[in-house]
Amino acid sequence: MLSSPLMLQMPSSMTDEQFFEFCQLNRDLRIERNQFGEISIMPPTGSESGNREGRIIQQVMNWTDEDGTGIAFSSSAGFKLSTGAERSPDAAWIKLERWNVLTPEQQKKFAPICPDFVIELRSASDNLQPLKDKMQEYMQEPGIQLGLLIDRKNRRVYIYRPGQIEECLENPDTVSCEPILPGFVLKMGKIW
Helix, strand or coil, X not given: CCCCCEEECCCCCCCHHHHHHHHHHCCCCEEEECCCCCEEEECCCCHHHHHHHHHHHHHHHHHHHHHCCEEEEECCCCEECCCCCEECCCEEEEEHHHHXXXXXXXXXXXXXXXXXXXXXXXXXXXXXXXXXXXXXXXXXXXXXXXXXXEECCCCEEEEECCCCCCEEEECCCEEECCCCCCCCEEECCCCC
């Protein structure tokens, strides 16, 4: 089993449309592209990690339905960042006022927007530093307000906010996402 993403070097002339088509032709793969045009194909998560990711998105979706001010996304959604990178966080949330500015065509593909809130879950096969680098990449984006990197292996949650140093919580029972997501508290019991 692969322990890290497979990196592919692609011609720099691959357009956004061609990359989207490439991803659609390979729907069973989790594919991202960085700002340098390098494509990474991530191995599937194990069943346990998939369950924990589901528990995360369940909580985000439930809060989103109750709150009504934004829209939530699973790891199947891709977003085009201002650097040209296309990323698929494990869970994401965008304020409706930002989402509704996009055209229907933009919303159907890899939306050219960075979510307000992202979560990345470290799978057993993931190296921590590339995930921390990805979180720092998000923090440079317009619109991002909060990011969580959940490291189940070490029972840590790294909290990212633009312009601030990362904060690390050791084995928390809950993680508050206030004030960005009013009232949303991520319960860690079924994620650990």
